[in-house]
Amino acid sequence: MSQERVVQIQQRMAEQQLDAVVLYLAENIVLTSGFYVRIPGLGMIAVPREGQATLMVADYDLDRARRTWEGDLRTFTAVADTTGLEGPLTKNLQGLLGVGPSVDRFLREFAAEHGARGGRVGFEGSFEQVAPPILVEPNTVGLPTQEFLRATFETEALVDFTDALEDIRSVKLPHDLEKLAIADEIVRFGMDAFRAAATPGATEAEVRSAIESAICNRGHGYRGVETVRATCCVAAGDHLLSHGWNYPITGSRRIEDGDLVMVEMGTVVDGYWADTTRTLVAGRPGTELQREADAVVRAAIEAALATAVPGATGGEVDAAARGVCVASGLDGVYPHQTGHGTGFRYHEMRPNLVPKGSSVLREGMCLALEPAFYSEALGGGVRHEHNAYVTADGAVPFGSLDFPFDGP
């Protein structure tokens, strides 16, 4: 991976007069280096004002890291040191995992070498939702890590660098879009399995398993992919209404003939995320009302895509999609956002596609578009969610928008 993200970070550092930035979150390490951390906290990037950034990984991850990162790369002995350490609150997470001494030494040397000792150090202070590393237990940047940065840089000047990171990452580079396109292809293995499994008599849980299994089995090794995980919620019929319309909880309910069945799914492929939803009718063709709702939701996505040109606001995109739903005259609720950013996390904060939303779209932004209809008359809800990226001519979905509404 090129050093383009490092250059972007250094430009923002100059604006904020920062002497160093240290990144610990899996999603920002993917952003900067392409490396997807395995164990929470066992990866770190230090970026100096100018010159090379350093990626530090566990020793056994050296080869993995080298595959994506061309810059300076160091390792620490992970966990092997653990045995002499303990205490959750007196050391930062790196220390907990036994890598304190080497990371500590490295950061002190880094600070000295780059004239950052006693300087202004940027950190990930405001990430209040985080993407898991491969092992699904995220690390966060809390008080111990902040104390660790103060100690190693001998400074009191920690500066929140979240805004700059959110801004930088909202625009995907060509190599990001390539990975996201692969992720979208893998998602479709799951959606094929969804269509095959969502038949009357199957439980919601069984449909979830079928989808996640298809993605696991076919995604590993697909086009060079190392690691894949899909996590989905599947709900059917009135479960869609009674149980929260946005993220229904998968249960042991059996699908009945004519049920609407919805899957909401987050899929991570080597650290890149897709956020997708599909809805179908099980066992027989949908009612006229259901088919109308399906058509309106699809038209709303098309309207959002066409409106999502560089310079448009999140509010304009939302209005386009919502307008189609309102104009249809169908009776139903659509209480949530039309969409949001995605790519380095299941749900990214920028852009935010909501009424009056002031986010301004830029070429390369990646959107998850998820207009919907929910009503009792409908027997649940219809939502389709596709990911797309902004081009000069509007947003382009990563794959076909086609998905048969009438289940098998």
Place this chain on the structure above:
Amino acid sequence: MSQERVVQIQQRMAEQQLDAVVLYLAENIVLTSGFYVRIPGLGMIAVPREGQATLMVADYDLDRARRTWEGDLRTFTAVADTTGLEGPLTKNLQGLLGVGPSVDRFLREFAAEHGARGGRVGFEGSFEQVAPPILVEPNTVGLPTQEFLRATFETEALVDFTDALEDIRSVKLPHDLEKLAIADEIVRFGMDAFRAAATPGATEAEVRSAIESAICNRGHGYRGVETVRATCCVAAGDHLLSHGWNYPITGSRRIEDGDLVMVEMGTVVDGYWADTTRTLVAGRPGTELQREADAVVRAAIEAALATAVPGATGGEVDAAARGVCVASGLDGVYPHQTGHGTGFRYHEMRPNLVPKGSSVLREGMCLALEPAFYSEALGGGVRHEHNAYVTADGAVPFGSLDFPFDGP
């Protein structure tokens, strides 16, 4: 669920002279109320110095919350307000999701009512690993939430309450142990599937799917369980050595006759976690060395269980398990901890079972014990990991330690 956890929290609050504590992390909400948050950040508990604690949940989760929580319960309108809000950095996570106004108002009233305005407010400042809510994208307590607490309580005195929470939660109450026993039973559905699937010719990914599917399909609805998710890494043969011995990454490698196959798995059942590992030999009986290593690892677990009495230190338990391995004379590495706490998160920080570890065991603590052997001569590694709880007579595993080492 009883109010016993609230009483424990209030005792620690008195020691730290706190006027209020506000909890946002899914795992601490489970700890206190039994309620497992669905969408990150859409749940909160406010605990006053004395009197009733309040659980706030999204309106559509009212019935779910009432099933586990007998105390004061409020709701906010989730996401429906979202459409008028935006901006990731100017509001806390609750604000992002459109619930700012009602939570803001509630906390101000709460502060006034309980004399906590301008007082000392405890928060989750040092949780640097977090357990996901149902939707696998955890929230964290970053600068925006801290700013929100300062604003609503009109105070500058935020106090880190992590140490007290880690201490309280390390000892499981009877109702926790009941849930953890159910989780262990569900784990075994997955381990049965592991034995059936880990045959020569299957890919690591296929074995992973088989395990996770069995848990999903059979776990939902089992003994009243609402929601289940298993996430595992499966690796085989030299993959176990070349690719990181602790958390190998599942790949598309096909299992070969005589391979060691290992699954490391985190399973969450209504917010309660199990951390388990099993190893078997695929296709034919293990070599003499492999069988010896298997026997030694099992003996190490037994030694740890016997040593884990109230008052013992983490170091003593580690020494007991490690001593069995060393005494065996087998040549192999065992570079990681003997174990750690588990229950409210995949990996809890207390107690820490490492050499010289000073954690003191107490009755009711829940342990994940994971001694192991890894070596090239072995053809990979053997690890078994069982969860157990401390009683006056030593630790008792949640289920049988038996697991056939020779695969099908």
